[in-house]
Amino acid sequence: MLARPVWQSLHAGWAGRAVRHGSAVRLHRDFGPFAAVDPGGDPADLAALANAGEELWLVEPEPLPPPPGFALTRQGQLLQMACDGLAGSARSVTARVLGDADALAMQALAAVTRPGPFHAHTHRLSDFLGVEDGGRLLAMAGERMQPPGHAEVSGVCTHPDAQGRGLAAALSWQIAARIVARGQRPFLHVWPDNAHAVALYQRLGFAESGRPWLSLYTKL
Structure with missing residues (x-):
């Protein structure tokens, strides 16, 4: 933990x-x-x-x-989950790295979906990946906490209009794979009663590693 x-x-x-x-x-x-x-x-x-x-x-x-x-x-x-063996393979979703030009769109998506605090420069904590449709940001994920040897998969969210397409799973997998490629251990936090999210992360290879308090x- x-x-x-x-x-x-x-x-x-x-x-x-x-x-x-x-x-x-x-x-x-x-x-x-x-x-x-x-x-x-x-x-x-x-x-x-x-x-x-x-x-x-x-x-x-x-x-x-x-x-x-x-x-x-x-x-x-919170339920803290860590991944010691990423499950599955690369998901077939086209994502791009988001930057300063996307900051307002990222903040707007976070305001609708509430994936955790998303401030003016949160997007600069890591390379966030996003999925768009017609220039509209539908989903994103990135990294937040950065303890030694670890990186937190965070900011994972999908607009209500795009639910059910597997975008959160695809982006989470891609972010976790980037972390693993750097030789770090991916981890994340989720509310224990969010059964859908817990099941999604379990399918990706994450397992409970602790229960810290927020x-x-x-x-x-």
């Missing part, structure tokens, strides 16, 4: 985009709301990293109370 994937990412793949105050560290707000506190650190340090009304997202082994100056917005246990805190 990657017990503290956010903290690990902020000290590895996200280190160049990390903002620190005391023992607290967060991903730059243009890229996302994720934050963590160093082992043995003071959670009160998080207050300097958020503006009033802004959310911070923490992924930890146990549910935590709100840090001083924050209110708990949401808290729940806590969303809003700065007062």
